[in-house]
Amino acid sequence: xxxxxxxxxAVVRRLPKYHRYLSELKKNDVKRVSSQELSRITGxxxxxxxxxxxxxxxxxxxxxxxxxxxxxxxxxxDDLHQQISKILGLDKVYKTVIVGAGNLGQAIVNYxxxxxxxxxxxxxxxxxxxxxxxxxxxxxxHDVENLESFVKDNGIDIGIICTPKSQCQKVAExxxxxxxxxxxxxxxxxxxxxxxxxxxxxxxxxxxFTISYLLKEREEVLKTKKY
Ligand code: NAI
Numbered sequence: 026x027x028x029x030x031x032x033x034x035a036v037v038r039r040l041p042k043y044h045r046y047l048s049e050l051k052k053n054d055v056k057r058v059s060s061q062e063l064s065r066i067t068g069x070x071x072x073x074x075x076x077x078x079x080x081x082x083x084x085x086x087x088x089x090x091x092x093x094x095x096x097x098x099x100x101x102x103d104d105l106h107q108q109i110s111k112i113l114g115l116d117k118v119y120k121t122v123i124v125g126a127g128n129l130g131q132a133i134v135n136y137x138x139x140x141x142x143x144x145x146x147x148x149x150x151x152x153x154x155x156x157x158x159x160x161x162x163x164x165x166x167h168d169v170e171n172l173e174s175f176v177k178d179n180g181i182d183i184g185i186i187c188t189p190k191s192q193c194q195k196v197a198e199x200x201x202x203x204x205x206x207x208x209x210x211x212x213x214x215x216x217x218x219x220x221x222x223x224x225x226x227x228x229x230x231x232x233x234f235t236i237s238y239l240l241k242e243r244e245e246v247l248k249t250k251k252y
Contacts, residue, residue: 026223036077040113042067043074047106059099078105081112118143119207120180124196125187126151126159126166129211133185134161147179152192172196176203183207190214197224 046066050058060071067074110116121139123130126149133139134146149161150169159166167175176184176199184200186193186208193212200208200218207223210216216224 026220032080036080039067039069039073039077040109043077044106044109044113044115047102047109050102051106055102057099058102058105063100081108115143118145119182120145120147121183121185122146122148122150122172122176122181122200123164123185123187124150124169124172124200125189125192126153126156126161127187130185130187131161133187134164137162144183147181148175150175169196169199173199173203176200176205181205183209186210186212186216188212 046063060074063074064071121144123133123146130149134149140146146164149164149166150172151157151166152169156166157168175181181203182205184205186196188196190212193210193214194216197208197210197216197218201222205222207225208216208218210224210226213228215226218224
């Protein structure tokens with residue numbers, strides 16, 4: 026995947042977390058947050074957070090923070106939330122298509138948070154004639170045969186792959202030919218597409234297996250403590 030800046034992926038992957046925590050603070054009408062408090066809720070050190078934000082520091086002399094004698098170093102929640110939204114490109118709208126209208130594809134279409142965040146589904150695609158023509162959350166299911174031309178004609182930005190593993194490469198190729206800029210791939214297999222397309226693979230099982238590891242680790246440590 027081609028990158029266009031030297032900002033490390035570790036920093037990039039922390040940004041959505043900052044965004045999520047700041048959204049929560051905003052929702053709870055919190056106006057300011059100290060660097061220590063932000064550190065406590067995110068689990069990252071205050072200096073890590075400051076360093077991360079400094080990577081995008083071209084937004085005024087003071088950076089993102091404020092320094093008030095009584096409060097120490099801290100952030101204006103609204104401002105920081107807005108800046109991080111902008112950095113993440115969440116001030117834009119992206120047109121998406123979902124390929125595979127099964128359990129996962131339907132769950133994604135029905136989860137309105139994505140649409141509210143600016144990722145607007147334009148169509149769903151499937152091979153199953155029983156699904157083609159139906160509407161899921163008001164989004165029509167089309168024949169996957171028309172995927173490439175639909176993507177091209179409608180300027181689709183992101184393709185979301187929810188097909189079986191065996192079909193994901195073929196689908197990725199159709200999305201690429203249609204001209205998507207990004208692919209969100211849920212199928213448990215990597216897809217090979219031209220370098221200028223951003224591919225993000227998602228594996229819920231990795232997160233689940235991490236729980237399993239930590240449970241096992243805890244059990245083993247507690248067992249040895251007993252003896
Ligand atoms: P599902 O079997 O319910 O749905 C798959 C859908 O894809 C079906 O409607 C099928 O007709 C359609 N399909 C098959 N070939 C196609 C093609 N060439 N073009 C368009 N549509 C096609 O499966 P489910 O549970 O929704 O899972 C979908 C995929 O997501 C699987 O690869 C599964 O392993 C993966 N998955 C990934 C997760 C993750 O964390 N990444 C979590 C859950 C599922």
